Amino acid sequence: GTFPSTILVLQYLYGAVCPIRNIPTRENAIQSFNLVPLDPHINEERQAKINTICNVTQRFCTGTLQQYSSFNDCQQLLRTQIPYGSYDRADQGNVICRFVHTYFVPLLPSVRCPHVSPTGGACTDKTIDFYYNQTNFLACAH
Structure with a gap:
């Protein structure tokens, strides 16, 4: 299917x-x-994901939760200052991490808006030590 x-x-x-x-x-x-086939390979697909992030952010992250001054500022920052990334690095400081979080922003903007922000909230680059210093780094999340 x-x-x-x-x-x-x-x-x-x-x-x-x-x-x-x-x-x-x-x-x-x-x-x-293999997560590679899920990653967009053409600029139009990448731009569509950036547009989704910016649309969701402008709609749900308002007032004190505002992350970008405008849709265009959001696009510009994500296109030029944030690495695009890939789904195998979807917890890092990249566009893909922010895109994944757009699905949760409408559910809980007060927690999720920072994750789609310029600074990334939880979407930050982590060293390999971050994972191995977890109590049970091989376990699946629940």
């Missing part, structure tokens, strides 16, 4: 790779997969 969005693909893959509490383990769980 097909998925209407990349986020739904990622949610499906997460469910196929990581055990979900109170659900029996799948016999044919995926052991690995």
Whole structure:
């Protein structure tokens, strides 16, 4: 089948790779997969993701939650000052991380607006030590 969005693909893959509490383990769980095909390869696709970030930010991050002075300022910053990134680095300081967070901004703007901001909130570059210093760095998130 097909998925209407990349986020739904990622949610499906997460469910196929990581055990979900109170659900029996799948016999044919995926052991690995390639995220490269999910990454936009042409400028139009990249620009569409940047436009989504800027539209969501301008609509939901208002007042004290405002992140960019205008839609155009948002576009300019994301095109010229923030690395585009890829889905295998979707927790880093890049456009892809901000794009993933746009799905959550409407649900809880007070928490999520900083994640789509110029500074990135949780979308910041992390060193490899960040992951290995976690209590159980190989575990799936729940």
